[in-house]
Amino acid sequence: MRVDGFAAIEDYAVVGDGRTAALVARDGSVDWLCLPNFDSPSVFGRVLDAERGGSFQLAPTTSFESQREYVGETNVLATTFRTADGVVRVTDALTLADRSWLAPLRELVRQVECLSGRVELAWSIEPRFDYGRRAGRISSRAGHLVAEGGRTALAVGAWGGTEARATGTGIAGSFDLSGGESGLLSMTVADRDPLVFGTRAAAAERLQSTLEFWRGWSARTAYDGPWRELVARSALALKLLVFAPSAAIAAAPTTSLPEWLGGTRNWDYRYAWVRDAAFSLVALLRLGHTDEARSFFWWLEHATALTLPRLRVLYRLNGAVETAERELEHLSGYRGSRPVRVGNGASSQLQLDVYGSMIDALWLYADESGDLSAHEGKAIAKLADWVAEHWRCEDFGIWEVRSGPAHFTHSKAMCWVALERASKLAERGLVPDHRERWNGEAASIRRFVDERLWNGERNTYVRAASSDDVDASLLLLSLFEYDDPRGERLRGTVAAIERELRDGLRVRRYLSDDGIGEPEGGFVACSFWLVAALAKAGRVDEAGALMEELAGAANDVGLYAEELAPDGSFLGNFPQALSHLACVAAAQALSEAGP
Amino acid sequence: MILGALAGGAVGTIVLTTGLRLAQELGWTRMDIPLLLGTVFSPSRSRAEVIGYAVHFVNGLLFSLAYAFVFAATGRADWLLGLGLGFVHALFAGGGLVNVLLPAVHPRMGTPWSDSQETPLLEPPGFMLLNYGRATAIVTVVLHLAYGAIVGASAGGF
Numbered sequence: 001m002r003v004d005g006f007a008a009i010e011d012y013a014v015v016g017d018g019r020t021a022a023l024v025a026r027d028g029s030v031d032w033l034c035l036p037n038f039d040s041p042s043v044f045g046r047v048l049d050a051e052r053g054g055s056f057q058l059a060p061t062t063s064f065e066s067q068r069e070y071v072g073e074t075n076v077l078a079t080t081f082r083t084a085d086g087v088v089r090v091t092d093a094l095t096l097a098d099r100s101w102l103a104p105l106r107e108l109v110r111q112v113e114c115l116s117g118r119v120e121l122a123w124s125i126e127p128r129f130d131y132g133r134r135a136g137r138i139s140s141r142a143g144h145l146v147a148e149g150g151r152t153a154l155a156v157g158a159w160g161g162t163e164a165r166a167t168g169t170g171i172a173g174s175f176d177l178s179g180g181e182s183g184l185l186s187m188t189v190a191d192r193d194p195l196v197f198g199t200r201a202a203a204a205e206r207l208q209s210t211l212e213f214w215r216g217w218s219a220r221t222a223y224d225g226p227w228r229e230l231v232a233r234s235a236l237a238l239k240l241l242v243f244a245p246s247a248a249i250a251a252a253p254t255t256s257l258p259e260w261l262g263g264t265r266n267w268d269y270r271y272a273w274v275r276d277a278a279f280s281l282v283a284l285l286r287l288g289h290t291d292e293a294r295s296f297f298w299w300l301e302h303a304t305a306l307t308l309p310r311l312r313v314l315y316r317l318n319g320a321v322e323t324a325e326r327e328l329e330h331l332s333g334y335r336g337s338r339p340v341r342v343g344n345g346a347s348s349q350l351q352l353d354v355y356g357s358m359i360d361a362l363w364l365y366a367d368e369s370g371d372l373s374a375h376e377g378k379a380i381a382k383l384a385d386w387v388a389e390h391w392r393c394e395d396f397g398i399w400e401v402r403s404g405p406a407h408f409t410h411s412k413a414m415c416w417v418a419l420e421r422a423s424k425l426a427e428r429g430l431v432p433d434h435r436e437r438w439n440g441e442a443a444s445i446r447r448f449v450d451e452r453l454w455n456g457e458r459n460t461y462v463r464a465a466s467s468d469d470v471d472a473s474l475l476l477l478s479l480f481e482y483d484d485p486r487g488e489r490l491r492g493t494v495a496a497i498e499r500e501l502r503d504g505l506r507v508r509r510y511l512s513d514d515g516i517g518e519p520e521g522g523f524v525a526c527s528f529w530l531v532a533a534l535a536k537a538g539r540v541d542e543a544g545a546l547m548e549e550l551a552g553a554a555n556d557v558g559l560y561a562e563e564l565a566p567d568g569s570f571l572g573n574f575p576q577a578l579s580h581l582a583c584v585a586a587a588q589a590l591s592e593a594g595p
Numbered sequence: 596m597i598l599g600a601l602a603g604g605a606v607g608t609i610v611l612t613t614g615l616r617l618a619q620e621l622g623w624t625r626m627d628i629p630l631l632l633g634t635v636f637s638p639s640r641s642r643a644e645v646i647g648y649a650v651h652f653v654n655g656l657l658f659s660l661a662y663a664f665v666f667a668a669t670g671r672a673d674w675l676l677g678l679g680l681g682f683v684h685a686l687f688a689g690g691g692l693v694n695v696l697l698p699a700v701h702p703r704m705g706t707p708w709s710d711s712q713e714t715p716l717l718e719p720p721g722f723m724l725l726n727y728g729r730a731t732a733i734v735t736v737v738l739h740l741a742y743g744a745i746v747g748a749s750a751g752g753f
Binding site: 016017018019036075096097103105191213214217239240242244245246247248291292294295298299302303305306307308318319320321322373374375376 | 619622624625639640641644705706707708709710711712713714715716717718719721725726727728729
């Protein structure tokens, strides 16, 4: 069901190959695909402009009902369409390359199988290059129809149906399949290089090997605790967001899906946040994906090398630091939510918590692998020294507020985490020993938090100095064990957050002004952090009940966006790494808390 | 001339490697040639740095022989021709050698073709090594100019 041409965000599933990702709607339309990489301009951008965004549609020509699932624990999607005359299944994947053969730079494969009866399907590719600015030029090369727009070109191979035909602005065709028959579409992509034309056999083989790779990868996910299915799907979603050429993790594959319909909180998440990378390193280490964890470790180390000891909040996926924000005025935005932004202006903000997240991740990595070189040890000591010197500064906090800097409690607590973990590493002789300074400053942070950020009357930590409000980021004090999670202070804080920010399964980030002054939904990561905090506080039954509710709030293929609207619909960029990272952390906290 | 070019190559490589390290320390670039070369042979950072320095030094000597070949072919060897060759050398290093050829053979470096099946440890340098910081191209060109001038001067005699 579309409204003004837009599908609901929860009606999307995602397929990806570690370089880019496509959003596939329940009605079979690929409405988002940037080529060749996550952060390249879109070629299909219907999710941001139903008229001029471009899409790859494939659906029965008569009315249908659809049902979707991933093919087991893979990132390959199967959509089953039921019509009055028959049943057909479409399998979608961005294929992974077969190293022994000349493979295309990127390839979207759509396999159609008629399971029963007879079904006619129509497909059309309407590429709109450069975020919908150009329609592209259609021509025929060696029997393949090709669409070109600037440096990007795509070729279409269609087998088992009518021959592909040029439509003026795109390429189209149809299938008329009876039970047992199948067809195949392969869209291969080139970027500043020659196109590789697919053959049916090679495309089908790549689809098969892609399935096998994802199955094998999932089999290595070492988690047998509760909500295994949810955790496995989250791990797959996270792996899909890892930009394989550099190992950076994108916060989400989309830009400007709104945090409130019609609002202006529309941000570009196709960047790597240091905070997310640190959380990812921890999650993947704990899930047994040590190769990926090691890659993150190297990415963290290399991406931040240019600015060390100062960390930027986010980096481009290829490691560059230029993230200038601009607006795409020619796009309507998702259901009128403007502006559509590319780039992210938060990159130069001071966010002190990033240092705690990063040193905590490095500490865990060193703890698990026992592998930290002298060079890396020195880098960590530099970071800790920087924290010791700067923790007294006001910052913009984890939520990247645009209302101006403040002394945020979560930021100060994470500075304490940074110094505490650095001291532990020094104790083991893994980093230069500046413990005297670090321990002294850590004690000063505690005094500051106790004196200015604890409200004894309300029995809760507060959001920031001179504020009486609470903030859901305070839940992380429990996860990072700033205080005893079962102690009176954190129990009181969790209770205050439940009282003031929780509405059923939804947890708001805060109620205070953040400089934007627009409503937003419940933040999915905060709900999962509440699960973890409850579990750590010993309120295991309540944590389990909330987790159960949250499991039910995922969409039909187990994915989460950034936020949940009051009616349960999704808001914000999709799928979001932080939501899935928090989901893994919550399941692990519950697993550790026991029955 | 060959011995002069080799001597210049040795000195020029030391200047180039030291200059790159200096640029790293100053926060101008994340380019770390010894690490990039050494991790072809070992994932251990400290071992890779040592191997990388050695490999880069040998490369520097080999390139000086290529310079000597050009000097012999043109019948001219001086710092100015060396400077010109250094510029070509920098373009080749940034546009092809480190940008395209090294990722293609490096077992631990990502490429534009890396997909989810791979977990590379090093990001690819990009055209003119710009992924490693905007100033990387300038640093690379300046240091290769210095290398070329030293080799040219040494081969031709001061």
